[in-house]
Amino acid sequence: MSYRTLLFIPGNNPGMLLNSDILGADAYIIDLEDAVAINEKDSARILVKEYINTFDRNADVFIRINPLDSPYFYEDLDVVKDLNVKGIVLPKASIESMEALDIYLDENNIDFKIIGLIETAMGLELSLEILSKSKKVIGVLLGAEDLTLDLGAKRTKKSDEIRYARSRIIAVSKALQIEAIDTPWTDTDDYEGLKIDTLNAKDLGMTGKALISPRHVDIVNEIFSPSKEELEYAVRVMEAVKSAREKGLGAFSLDGKMVDLPIIKRAVNLLKMGGVYKEECDGLLK
Amino acid sequence: MEERRITKIAKAGSVESNDILIMMSPGEGSLEVEIESVVYKQFGDSIRKVILDTLAEEGIKDAKVIAKDKGALDFTIRARVKTCIKRGIENEL
Numbered sequence: 001m002s003y004r005t006l007l008f009i010p011g012n013n014p015g016m017l018l019n020s021d022i023l024g025a026d027a028y029i030i031d032l033e034d035a036v037a038i039n040e041k042d043s044a045r046i047l048v049k050e051y052i053n054t055f056d057r058n059a060d061v062f063i064r065i066n067p068l069d070s071p072y073f074y075e076d077l078d079v080v081k082d083l084n085v086k087g088i089v090l091p092k093a094s095i096e097s098m099e100a101l102d103i104y105l106d107e108n109n110i111d112f113k114i115i116g117l118i119e120t121a122m123g124l125e126l127s128l129e130i131l132s133k134s135k136k137v138i139g140v141l142l143g144a145e146d147l148t149l150d151l152g153a154k155r156t157k158k159s160d161e162i163r164y165a166r167s168r169i170i171a172v173s174k175a176l177q178i179e180a181i182d183t184p185w186t187d188t189d190d191y192e193g194l195k196i197d198t199l200n201a202k203d204l205g206m207t208g209k210a211l212i213s214p215r216h217v218d219i220v221n222e223i224f225s226p227s228k229e230e231l232e233y234a235v236r237v238m239e240a241v242k243s244a245r246e247k248g249l250g251a252f253s254l255d256g257k258m259v260d261l262p263i264i265k266r267a268v269n270l271l272k273m274g275g276v277y278k279e280e281c282d283g284l285l286k
Numbered sequence: 287m288e289e290r291r292i293t294k295i296a297k298a299g300s301v302e303s304n305d306i307l308i309m310m311s312p313g314e315g316s317l318e319v320e321i322e323s324v325v326y327k328q329f330g331d332s333i334r335k336v337i338l339d340t341l342a343e344e345g346i347k348d349a350k351v352i353a354k355d356k357g358a359l360d361f362t363i364r365a366r367v368k369t370c371i372k373r374g375i376e377n378e379l
Contacts, residue, residue: 014362015304042372043298047365054361 002179002273003027003139003208004224005217006062006115010035012044017051023214024221027060029089032076033067041072045079052083062115064089068097077104087113089141093123093130102134112136115181119143121150124165127172139179141210142169145186157193159200170205182206188213198223226274234274237267287345296374299358299366306358308337308370313348317341323355336360340367349374 007025009016011032020028036044048063063080065088066072080088081104090101093116105112114136118127124147131137144162145155153161162183173180182201185194198209198220209220226234237254241264244252252259271277297309319337321330333355340363341349351367358366 013302014358014365015302018304018359043366043369046369046372047362050361050365050368 003060003181004273005208005211005220006141006181007211007214007217008035008064008184010044011048011063012036012040014047014051017047018055021055021057021059024217025059025211025214026208026221027062027086028057029062029064029210030085031064032072033064033091041066041075045076049079049083052085060086062087062089062113064091064117067092068094068100073097073100074104077101081105081108081110081112085112087115087136087138089115089117091117091143092119092146093117093127094120095126095130095133098130098133098137102136105136113138115139115141115179117141117143118165118169119146119150121147123147124168127169128175131172131176131178137176137178139181140169140173141181142166142183144183157187157190157197159197163204166201166204166206173207174205179207180205182209184210184212185216186212188215191215191219194219195223224273226270230270231274231276234267234270235276237264238271287343289347290345290371290375292346292349292371292374294374296370298369298373299362301354301356303356304358304362305356306333306363306366307354307356308363308366309352309354310370310374311350313350315348317347317349317351319351319353321353321355323353325355325357332360333358333363336363337367340364341371344368344371346371 003026005025006027006029007023008029008031009020011030030048032044063085065076065080088101090097098116101114114134116131116137118124118140123130131140142165147165148155148161170180185197187193194216201209202223208224211217211220237259240252240254240259292310292312295311297307299305299307301307319334321333323330323333337351337353
């Protein structure tokens, strides 16, 4: 499944934890890192454990643990490993931390997925290698606030300063066939800015966006959902592919345009994003 | 669980909405629980039961507990009591 929206929820806030599953995001990232004060790390861990063990949820839940270079990395994992969650968001992902997490999960026989958070200059430049270190990695999340701090760049709403980072993350994600999740929009009241920023990220190739405000969920879900016209076109492409295969045609055209493999794959991606993909389409890709 | 002792004053939680502030100190031979809640009339007994059950699960038989509740659900009460116990015992080290 592709996550259009992944909403951060502070790990030590009972009210937000309680309401998280009805906010409409495709997935939630319960945060034990930046959203939790140093002297409340123990409290957040226990609260998250009680919350997860008490409630059933509709959406997937990931836990952002603290980084390897903090004293809390293994303390977090020792609590999270027994919880019914989808996986871990690994902050400040590095080769060393990805290896450490992968080893920990293997040694404890835990079937968690990993989303690597790339938020340092070194992490960005080594992202292909970092994300290749574990077969459990299903996505990469760009953390632009910490990254621009590391780069000495000014963080702006136009986001020109992260264009390279976005493109690099997207290229790596496509190479590894994992999800490319964009950095959150931090101005909670600027909805127009959010729309522009999300459209820019989507046009570059991001598959979803992390969020820090529940009020951003609907806007971003809509942007990352295929339109009715796009879905109809994708269905027509797949029907045309099926018809061409039956006739033994290798190449064919639709609406006067040649349909080749990239167009077919784009149609498949749209159908998957729209939740209307059928397994029988797999055979048409061969 | 074997009996454990609260040796120092500890607190956990907050007085934010949906939360509960738990304060714990060494007891005088028994459990003493004092609750302040906006919904005490409706849920005071229930809050007390969750606190006492959690203390029992954690092996605490001797402590003074003060709870200031702001509408916390059971999972939050359990979590804050457990954190408070951990801190009250850890402080001993």
